[in-house]
Amino acid sequence: MKHLGPSETNLLDPRLLRLFDALFTTGSVTKAAENLGQSQPTVSIWLARLRKELDDPLFIRSAEGMLPTPRAEALIGTARQALEMLRRLAELRSTFDPASAKRRFVICMTDASHITLLPAILAHVRRVGPGVRIEAAQIGADTPRMLQSGEADLALGYISDLDAGHFQQALFPQDWVCLANAKHARIRDSITTKDFRREAHVLIRSGTGHQLLADALKEQRIVPDVALELPGFLGLPAIVGTTDLIATLPRHIGETLAHYYGLRVLDCPLAITGFTVKQYWHARFHHDPASQWLREVCGELFQQQQVRGLHRSGRPKKRMPRDLPS
Incomplete structure (x- = not known):
């Protein structure tokens, strides 16, 4: 079991600080209990704890109410400063302002x-x-x-x-599409599985879908005629746009490349697992x-x-x- 050091055991409960402030302000256990939203017996228990923690009676009953002792008068300023710091800490809400952020x-x-x-x-x-x-x-x-x-x-x-x-x-x-040259001599508005097997391909050896495509080809026992392998998508539009090679890739990247480079987007004829x-x-x-x-x-x-x-x-x-x- 961990043993707390003196600095940890001597920390005052913030509720006791609030009680100290309320009693000093009102001079009444009853009014302090009302201000704190607690019952009078609870406040009396807290006051006993506070007296023990600070080793002083702090407040003495009199005809004028609960009067602070000299030690209470000496401590009230520090207690209120501590409460103010706690309030500021509670009010601090970490925010992110993109307009001013670096x-x-x-x-x-x-x-x-x-x-x-x-x-x-x-x-x-x-x-x-x-x-x-x-x-x-x-x-x-x-x-x-x-x-x-x-x-x-x-x-x-x-x-x-x-x-x-x-x-x-x-x-x-994401699902899958095929990209082709807009002027492809044999591929027009659609591509069949037969076309897929017959045409030469450019294959991307990286990215999210590479393994999903490889798994689909293996499962369907299709060995494409791969004329070119690329490590990424950088050169793909120029290759597809100037040759009769077919590329199979996820729809979002396929449609984006087709939009910017005038390529043809075709629904992929193979059953390839999609992803999100x-x-x-x-x-x-x-x-x-x-x-x-x-x-x-x-x-x-x-x-x-x-x-x-x-x-x-x-x-x-x-x-x-x-x-x-x-």
Whole structure:
């Protein structure tokens, strides 16, 4: 059992300080009890404790009421200062004002999110928080540790397994599309499984969906004709836009690239497990005002009504990719 030191055992209960102030002000146990919202027997018990703690009668009964002793008169100023400090401490509410803040936020995300999510975040932050800076970090196996340590403030994407102590909030669901050159000689308004098997592909070897795509191809015993492999999405539009290669990727990044580079978006003919893009943070920073503001920004920008909600992660467990927070 832990033994408290003198500095811990000698701390006065704030209720006793309030009683001291009330008795000094009113000169009456009855009025002090009314002011404190307590019964008179309770106030009498507190007064006995206060006298014992300060080793002085403090107040003496007289015809004029409860008169303070010299020690009480000497202590009342200090007691009221202590009460004022306690009141100020209770009134302090940590807030985050983006308009005046000088703060750097680190957000873990994939390179696809650099294209689909980061521009909207940056535009909003520059509008409402000119002193706020954003740093994009790679989302990966080290992300949970970074969130816990505070090296990263938020993660955006899809993390299949998350350690205990993390929160997550769904933003929007993702299914799969194929991208093709708008002038592709053989692919027009749709693509069939036969087309998928026949055409040559450009494959992205990173990102949220890479493993889901690989699992679907293996399960359906499809071995695509991969003419090119890329580590990310940076060169993908130029490749698809100047060749007859097909790319299979999550809808959000696919539609964004198609919009900016004039590519054709086609519903993917294969059954590939979808997933939900979420934002993740650690419980240590759940009540941090700056972290709350950043999460609210991302929620307002990206969250869809049908997937609202959050939950705290429990023990690590395998989740179905389409599961939404409970």
